[in-house]
Amino acid sequence: MRLPVVNHYVLALGYPYEGPFYGVYTREGVTENGFLVFDYVSTDDDKVLSRRVLTATRTGFYLKSEKTQANIKNVHRKPFDDPLLGISMWQWAGSSVIVNPWGxxxxxxxxxxxxxxxxxxxxxxxxxxxxxxxxxxxxxxxxxxxx
Incomplete structure (x- = not known):
């Protein structure tokens, strides 16, 4: 019986303003808006609550608010299974979010x-x-x- 390979990622939330307090996360997938979804791997279930992190680099513009009128592209680095490729190669993926309720x-x-x-x-x-x-x-x- 073979178990699926689980890749672990290290994230420092709030860095460079706080920390760096690193935590171990597993990648759960990508949302339809282009955000990477990570779940926290708890070492001690009694003390630390589970948390879900959505991360992406955002480019674009909006007027007054992101909810009223926006043209934003959410971009994330494509993760690789090979650590050497992950360090040496950057491939970007993502999706555009266009919000225009006054169209x-x-x-x-x-x-x-x-x-x-x-x-x-x-x-x-x-x-x-x-x-x-x-x-x-x-x-x-x-x-x-x-x-």
């Missing part, structure tokens, strides 16, 4: 813009259709007032 307002702006463009098109058709009539009226006006 429907842009559709309303688009409808208004199309309406204005169509009205301007009709106005230009009317202007160019009546342009020869304005030209003759202008000549009559100039003849009457310049004589």
């Amino acid at each position: 429907w307002v842009r559709f309303v702006y688009f409808v208004f813009a199309v309406d204005v463009i169509l009205k301007l098109f009709v106005l230009m058709l009317v202007v160019f259709r009546n342009f020869p009539a304005w030209e003759t009226m202008g000549r009559r006006y100039l003849r009457v007032h310049l004589q």
